[in-house]
Amino acid sequence: MREVVIGVDLGATKILTGAITTGGQILAKAKFPTCSGERDAGEILDLISNSIIKTIEDNCFAEDEIRGIAVAAPGPLSYPDVEVVDSPNLGWSKLFLKDELCRRLGRQVIVEKDTNMAVLGEYFFGQRYNCRCLLYITVSTGIGGGIMIDGKLYRGSGGGAGEFGHMVLDPRGPKCKCGRHGCWEALASGTAIAREAAGFVSQGKGEGILANCAEGEQIGAREVGDAARKGDPEASAIILRASRYLGIGIANLVNIFNPDTVVLGGGVALGLQDLFYDSLLEHVCNNVFALNSRNLKIEMTKLGNDIGLWGCLASVLYSP
Amino acid sequence: MREVVIGVDLGATKILTGAITTGGQILAKAKFPTCSGERDAGEILDLISNSIIKTIEDNCFAEDEIRGIAVAAPGPLSYPDVEVVDSPNLGWSKLFLKDELCRRLGRQVIVEKDTNMAVLGEYFFGQRYNCRCLLYITVSTGIGGGIMIDGKLYRGSGGGAGEFGHMVLDPRGPKCKCGRHGCWEALASGTAIAREAAGFVSQGKGEGILANCAEGEQIGAREVGDAARKGDPEASAIILRASRYLGIGIANLVNIFNPDTVVLGGGVALGLQDLFYDSLLEHVCNNVFALNSRNLKIEMTKLGNDIGLWGCLASVLYSP
Numbered sequence: 001m002r003e004v005v006i007g008v009d010l011g012a013t014k015i016l017t018g019a020i021t022t023g024g025q026i027l028a029k030a031k032f033p034t035c036s037g038e039r040d041a042g043e044i045l046d047l048i049s050n051s052i053i054k055t056i057e058d059n060c061f062a063e064d065e066i067r068g069i070a071v072a073a074p075g076p077l078s079y080p081d082v083e084v085v086d087s088p089n090l091g092w093s094k095l096f097l098k099d100e101l102c103r104r105l106g107r108q109v110i111v112e113k114d115t116n117m118a119v120l121g122e123y124f125f126g127q128r129y130n131c132r133c134l135l136y137i138t139v140s141t142g143i144g145g146g147i148m149i150d151g152k153l154y155r156g157s158g159g160g161a162g163e164f165g166h167m168v169l170d171p172r173g174p175k176c177k178c179g180r181h182g183c184w185e186a187l188a189s190g191t192a193i194a195r196e197a198a199g200f201v202s203q204g205k206g207e208g209i210l211a212n213c214a215e216g217e218q219i220g221a222r223e224v225g226d227a228a229r230k231g232d233p234e235a236s237a238i239i240l241r242a243s244r245y246l247g248i249g250i251a252n253l254v255n256i257f258n259p260d261t262v263v264l265g266g267g268v269a270l271g272l273q274d275l276f277y278d279s280l281l282e283h284v285c286n287n288v289f290a291l292n293s294r295n296l297k298i299e300m301t302k303l304g305n306d307i308g309l310w311g312c313l314a315s316v317l318y319s320p
Numbered sequence: 321m322r323e324v325v326i327g328v329d330l331g332a333t334k335i336l337t338g339a340i341t342t343g344g345q346i347l348a349k350a351k352f353p354t355c356s357g358e359r360d361a362g363e364i365l366d367l368i369s370n371s372i373i374k375t376i377e378d379n380c381f382a383e384d385e386i387r388g389i390a391v392a393a394p395g396p397l398s399y400p401d402v403e404v405v406d407s408p409n410l411g412w413s414k415l416f417l418k419d420e421l422c423r424r425l426g427r428q429v430i431v432e433k434d435t436n437m438a439v440l441g442e443y444f445f446g447q448r449y450n451c452r453c454l455l456y457i458t459v460s461t462g463i464g465g466g467i468m469i470d471g472k473l474y475r476g477s478g479g480g481a482g483e484f485g486h487m488v489l490d491p492r493g494p495k496c497k498c499g500r501h502g503c504w505e506a507l508a509s510g511t512a513i514a515r516e517a518a519g520f521v522s523q524g525k526g527e528g529i530l531a532n533c534a535e536g537e538q539i540g541a542r543e544v545g546d547a548a549r550k551g552d553p554e555a556s557a558i559i560l561r562a563s564r565y566l567g568i569g570i571a572n573l574v575n576i577f578n579p580d581t582v583v584l585g586g587g588v589a590l591g592l593q594d595l596f597y598d599s600l601l602e603h604v605c606n607n608v609f610a611l612n613s614r615n616l617k618i619e620m621t622k623l624g625n626d627i628g629l630w631g632c633l634a635s636v637l638y639s640p
Contacts (some may be wrong), residue, residue, distance in 0.1 A: 145576075158612075158615065163578075170570065171564075291479060295477065
């Protein structure tokens, strides 16, 4: 009998809900805008549970076909009670996410931090079984991480491990949305790239970047990347700066964890890899101890933007 | 029958050799200068093995009383073959330390990186059994770390984990002896404190600090600490700067690992704790996610400078 897992990847801008068979076939996928600025937590939780029910109904999954339901959500999330303690991305706090979702759906739901789901997906479906230590780093609007050690998800003492984006790399650096200065996220994420571009524009520069923006559209990492590919020197300088900081942060993590493999994912890393990957690799290998670069692999995820869904499948099958 | 472990803590300036009973009583301790600048690796290895033989002979330990022999050595050390790949502290490279010591002594010797030994000592003899994640940070001439996760020493993929001192915290910061700029070690170690003090002196300042130095003696963290305790503003500024960086680095590690407990040791941390501990604690708690500061303990080791010897005992008894 076919068995499926319903997975949800909750982001600040969109919700991705999908159904994957336990054999690894994606049967359905649907996106919904989160509108986290306009909706309160209760409304977004309703949206998630409705998207799960809709996926089940639309695909006519029988009750006994459903192996499990899992949700990836932005952190920080406590463990094991899965409380959103204080989420800068969603603006939620003191919310028992798992309990709320279980109550709405009347069944068990696995809920994990999105980056934890991603590293589970990468380990089990990106075929990383040979890794004693696998680090997953997502670079998108923010920067986050997931850690697998000896085939187990490492969550830390209470669920808070892997907040790589809030490693301070330059105390005199730009302000981060967490309130501190010079967090990795404030230096190398999509937000950082967009901020640098906006800085050029506010000084009357950045023409090459603006030329890649549709009228009235906000400048983002994608537009800066497009301009850099066309040889725009300001865009190239912004990408170079972000990739240099990306390299510093990864080198730090390599010296701290001595991982076998670092996998990069997230919209910005996937979208700009042609612009930064080679220099990043070189920077990291030249800036860690020789012992830590032995056998080190730094790779892009092959699971793309579905990595969270693959993680949901992994979390149900291998209940970590 | 009484059983003893012979432990050696090898440092760049001194070798500490001791004998501890399996019941936890230190029976003997002796220090020898390492003179790593004047002696080659072979001579230092002879010194270590001779100090072990001397400890056995001086204390008339019978062969069947000796439960094991263990050596803590500066890293990086590969695992499991215990090769010194490239030690900035001792200037050694490509040396199979364990094999060399076993051959000299004609018996099994456990060899671990000094900070790994220290975290083992702290876990088993500093009574940290309740920690899911224990980080040990030594602040002395350099900064290093040891990691215990779920009661097991975490060494990373090949022995290189825990190189906390080479986490870059300020790419525009002072040069580190590893060659990079702004490593934690270059900002917050005893070496960093001494460098800042020398900077004042070279500008004709630092009188209050110099007043604590014996004629012809080099300024070190101890002298700066003494001057700060007497209210010297330059010394106080140096200590404040180092403790601010200490706080940034620890906050980073707390956001990365979400440990239960961070234990500090090493000459500088132990010697200057009255000057930095309170502000450090406040800084870390204010600069990590709320979830990561829940239940977080930051404490000084109670094992003092013998922590390496306690680690040697732990490594023999609980062979990690």
